[in-house]
Amino acid sequence: MNRNNQVILLVEDNPDDVELTRRAFEKSKMLNEIVVAGDGQEALDFLFAGVAPSVVLLDLNLPKIDGLEVLRRIRADERTKRLPVVILTTSTEEKDLISGYDLGANSYVRKPVDFAQFVEAVRQLGLYWLVLNERPPVTGTRT
Amino acid sequence: MTEAPAQILIVEDSETQALQLRYLLEEQGWEVTHAPTSESALESLNRYLPALIIADYHLPGIRGDELCRRVRMNVDTRAIPILMLTMEEGHGSEPAGLDSGADDYVSKSVAPEILLLRVRALLRTSGTRASALAHPDSHFHRARILAIDDSPTYLELLAQSLSGEGYEVTKAASGKEGLARIAGNSFDCVLVDLVMPEIDGIEVCRRINESAGHSIAVIMLTARETKEDMTRGLEAGADDFVGKSGDMTVLKARIRALLRRKFFQEENRRIREELLRNELDAAEARAAQELTMAKAVLVGELERKNKELEAFSYSVSHDLRAPLRSIDGFSNALLEDYGHQVDAKAQHYLHRIRAAAQRMGELIDDLLQLSRVGRAELQPGPVDVSQLAQVVNKELQQASPDRQVQLVIPDGVMANADRRLLQVVLENLFGNAWKFTKNVAEAVIEFGVGEDAGVPVYYIRDNGAGFDMAYAGKLFAPFQRLHSESKFPGTGIGLATVYRIVDRHGGRIWAEGTVGKGATFYWTLSPPNGPKDSI
Numbered sequence: 001m002n003r004n005n006q007v008i009l010l011v012e013d014n015p016d017d018v019e020l021t022r023r024a025f026e027k028s029k030m031l032n033e034i035v036v037a038g039d040g041q042e043a044l045d046f047l048f049a050g051v052a053p054s055v056v057l058l059d060l061n062l063p064k065i066d067g068l069e070v071l072r073r074i075r076a077d078e079r080t081k082r083l084p085v086v087i088l089t090t091s092t093e094e095k096d097l098i099s100g101y102d103l104g105a106n107s108y109v110r111k112p113v114d115f116a117q118f119v120e121a122v123r124q125l126g127l128y129w130l131v132l133n134e135r136p137p138v139t140g141t142r143t
Numbered sequence: 144m145t146e147a148p149a150q151i152l153i154v155e156d157s158e159t160q161a162l163q164l165r166y167l168l169e170e171q172g173w174e175v176t177h178a179p180t181s182e183s184a185l186e187s188l189n190r191y192l193p194a195l196i197i198a199d200y201h202l203p204g205i206r207g208d209e210l211c212r213r214v215r216m217n218v219d220t221r222a223i224p225i226l227m228l229t230m231e232e233g234h235g236s237e238p239a240g241l242d243s244g245a246d247d248y249v250s251k252s253v254a255p256e257i258l259l260l261r262v263r264a265l266l267r268t269s270g271t272r273a274s275a276l277a278h279p280d281s282h283f284h285r286a287r288i289l290a291i292d293d294s295p296t297y298l299e300l301l302a303q304s305l306s307g308e309g310y311e312v313t314k315a316a317s318g319k320e321g322l323a324r325i326a327g328n329s330f331d332c333v334l335v336d337l338v339m340p341e342i343d344g345i346e347v348c349r350r351i352n353e354s355a356g357h358s359i360a361v362i363m364l365t366a367r368e369t370k371e372d373m374t375r376g377l378e379a380g381a382d383d384f385v386g387k388s389g390d391m392t393v394l395k396a397r398i399r400a401l402l403r404r405k406f407f408q409e410e411n412r413r414i415r416e417e418l419l420r421n422e423l424d425a426a427e428a429r430a431a432q433e434l435t436m437a438k439a440v441l442v443g444e445l446e447r448k449n450k451e452l453e454a455f456s457y458s459v460s461h462d463l464r465a466p467l468r469s470i471d472g473f474s475n476a477l478l479e480d481y482g483h484q485v486d487a488k489a490q491h492y493l494h495r496i497r498a499a500a501q502r503m504g505e506l507i508d509d510l511l512q513l514s515r516v517g518r519a520e521l522q523p524g525p526v527d528v529s530q531l532a533q534v535v536n537k538e539l540q541q542a543s544p545d546r547q548v549q550l551v552i553p554d555g556v557m558a559n560a561d562r563r564l565l566q567v568v569l570e571n572l573f574g575n576a577w578k579f580t581k582n583v584a585e586a587v588i589e590f591g592v593g594e595d596a597g598v599p600v601y602y603i604r605d606n607g608a609g610f611d612m613a614y615a616g617k618l619f620a621p622f623q624r625l626h627s628e629s630k631f632p633g634t635g636i637g638l639a640t641v642y643r644i645v646d647r648h649g650g651r652i653w654a655e656g657t658v659g660k661g662a663t664f665y666w667t668l669s670p671p672n673g674p675k676d677s678i
Contacts, residue, residue: 016468016469016473020468089461090468091457092460093456094515112468112504113504114501114504115474116475
């Protein structure tokens with residue numbers, strides 16, 4: 001699996017959210033490449049193709065394969081089972097929180113309505129997952 | 144027979160013949176009950192229904208044919224097959240046996256194998272399995288006769304000859320005694336002498352009809368069968384009129400006829416009542432079934448509505464907030480990237496758009512919480528309310544680091560409640576207290592507990608803006624606000640949520656306030672005299 005240089009995978013189907021998330025990353029001076037997958041299938045295709053992002057930002061409400069199922073398949077696959085996955089979603093429904101953590105999410109962040117708060121959240125996320133966090137060692141046979 | 148053994152009732156006055164028959168039948172695995180007379184057989188039918196009756200035709204008292212008729216007259220017993228035993232073939236009693244409603248007859252001298260064949264055939268047709276009666280009731284009893292006559296000799300004669308017929312006879316030597324006996328017993332038939340000293344037959348007859356209506360058959364006895372006497376007697380309510388004589392044949396026949404009519408009428412009434420009762424039972428059962436079905440429909444409906452509500456809340460939580468983020472985010476982008484290109488007014492508008500989007504976000508969050516506390520499963524347990532209050536106030540202090548609020552929170556206040564929901568209550572009530580004391584120089588917020596009707600009453604008191612008691616009733620309704628948004632911002636859902644939580648614990652909440660002097664919110668977490676919270 002190719003350790004790409006600090007790529008972030010954003011799994012998000014809403015173009016507005018994609019744009020605002022990109023903006024929030026810019027605003028918080030995180031200049032990493034952001035790869036966007038518009039649905040769950042795209043996200044899995046990307047991951048299983050051999051690119052290991054630093055972190056996956058995963059929305060839950062997705063077309064085709066929903067976020068929780070994407071997470072389940074990520075954890076079920078030998079190549080991606082240790083990948084840091086942050087659920088970044090609108091819902092704070094308890095059942096989503098529980099399912100998310102049960103399936104092995106590393107974090108659960110709710111997107112706030114206030115953009116200023118969102119920028120702050122993204123800044124902290126980036127700081128933590130891209131700077132502070134030590135990534136898991138690469139698994140699998142391919143390099 | 145593979146099922147429970149069939150029960151057979153033998154009605155036979157000869158002990159030896161009964162015993163022989165019993166052995167024969169029990170050998171076949173049937174259960175046998177024996178009654179020596181029709182009267183005792185009928186008595187036993189009051190308690191218990193056999194699958195077959197084997198009756199001797201020649202019985203003392205009520206004969207086999209009469210037994211048949213009585214069994215056939217009763218709805219419960221009419222389906223029981225009856226096998227009549229006759230003396231000899233060609234003796235003349237067979238036709239009588241069959242006429243009376245017996246299903247079959249055999250001569251007593253018939254070979255046991257033949258008898259058993261007949262019994263088996265009848266048991267096959269028998270729909271009646273031995274069963275206890277649903278309504279133990281005196282369908283059958285020996286007819287009770289009261290004889291009233293001032294002549295002891297004739298009274299004795301009456302008693303003896305009627306007892307021989309299988310009746311239960313009570314004697315009374317005067318009209319007065321007769322009436323006294325009637326008052327304390329239930330008789331089917333009264334025989335009364337027309338001419339007696341003091342209270343005569345006419346008077347007795349009249350009184351019987353006054354008190355008992357026509358439920359007792361009355362036969363007037365007289366030595367002189369004059370037209371005048373007959374008219375008087377019948378006018379007084381007698382059912383029949385019989386001349387006194389040593390020969391009891393006529394009297395016996397009349398009694399039999401009268402009683403048969405009376406029993407028939409009673410039986411009819413009983414059947415009518417039973418039908419009515421069955422109809423009532425059926426109506427009741429129908430109503431109960433309809434109720435159950437209606438309930439099931441309602442419960443199903445409620446479950447469906449709850450699921451719908453859950454799905455609705457979920458989609459509100461997801462889909463309604465997303466556009467708000469866009470509105471706020473792009474307004475913010477405009478401000479940041481192009482703010483310098485527009486004047487102050489345009490910038491102000493953009494700020495207003497952002498504020499509205501954020502407020503709507505709060506409204507959605509609060510509404511979701513309101514609907515969530517209504518749906519969440521209660522998980523009560525002991526909660527240290529004091530400690531929870533400290534935690535909540537610490538957060539409020541962090542949210543307003545510049546505020547100086549004097550907090551009064553005693554230690555060790557406990558409650559039996561759902562911890563998470565109680566925290567929502569404290570967050571809202573303390574949050575309000577902080578909010579409404581923001582313009583007070585020395586803000587004091589006090590938490591405490593008292594007691595009312597054996598239940599702890601918790602309270603949170605502040606010395607803030609307060610409210611007009613005239614509007615106290617509106618406090619807990621969703622979207623009701625007693626202060627303008629510009630002075631004290633809020634969604635107006637917090638207290639509705641608190642109310643819902645308190646209500647779900649079986650408690651109640653109320654408030655006292657004075658404008659400009661502060662407010663106190665009281666609440667309980669259990670019904671009065673309900674499971675007591677430990678303090």
